[in-house]
Amino acid sequence: MRFHTRKWVKPEDLNPNGTLFGGRLLEWIDEEAALYAIVQLENPKVVTKYISEIDFKSSAKKGDIVEIGIEVLNFGKTSIKLKCEVRNKMTHETIITVDNIVMVNLDANGKAIPHGKTQVEYVSDRLASDDKTS
Template sequence: MEKLALKLCMGKDIGVHGNLFGGIMLSWLDETAATWACSLCRNPNMVTVKIDETNFEKPVKIGNQVNIYGEVKSVGNSSMTIYVEARSYNFYTGQEQIVCSTIFIFVRIDEHGNAIPIDSDVREQYAHLSKD
C-alpha cells in the first residue's frame, strides 16, 4: 500500500465521546482517496459513487497522527476501486495501528455528470488487477 496523507486529530475534530468523530474520518478518507484517484487517472472529474462497509476499529484521540494508505483494487471502463486504511501513528515508537478501513468506488464523469471511460493507458496500467 502507498502512504497518501497525514492528518492530525485536533480538538475541533472530536465528537461527544472524546474520540475523532466518524464523519471527520470519512471526510479525510474520501478526500484523500478521491484526490489520489484523480491523480492516478490524470483527470479531475472523478466522483465518489460508493463507500463500502466502513470499519472503525480503534478510537483516535486529540493529538494522534493518522496516516492514510491506499491501494487500487481494480479499474473498470469508467470506475476505479480503491481500498483505504487509516492508521494511528505513535510518535515515540514509530508503530502504527489500524483505526479505520473501507473501499471507495470512483467514476470518471463528463461535464453533465455522465460516466465516461477512464483513459485506456490508465486501464492498461492496472489490467493485472481483477475487474470491478
C-alpha cells in the same frame, strides 16, 4: 499499501467522547480517495459512487497523527476501485478499514466516460516519459 496523507487530530475533530469523530474521518477518506483517483485518472472530474461498509478497529484522540493509505484494487471502464486503511502514525495501529471505494470518471457534463487506464501510474514515471518526448 502506500500511506499518502497525514492528519493531526485537533479539538474540532473530536466527538463528545473525546475521540476522533467518525464523520470527520470519513470526510478525510473520501477526500483522499478523490485526490488519488484524480491523479490516477488524470481528470479533475471524479466522483464517489460507492463506499462499502467501514470497520472501526480503534479510535484516535486529540494530538494523534493519523495517516491514510489507499490501494488500487482494479480499474473499471469508467471507474477505479480502491481500498483504504487509516492508522495511527506513531503506533501503526489500524483505526479504520474500508474494503471498497468506487470512484467514477466524468466528462464536462457529469456523465461517466472511459478513462483508458489499466494500471497504477506514478507521477514520477509520467514526468520521466515527458522528459523523453521533449
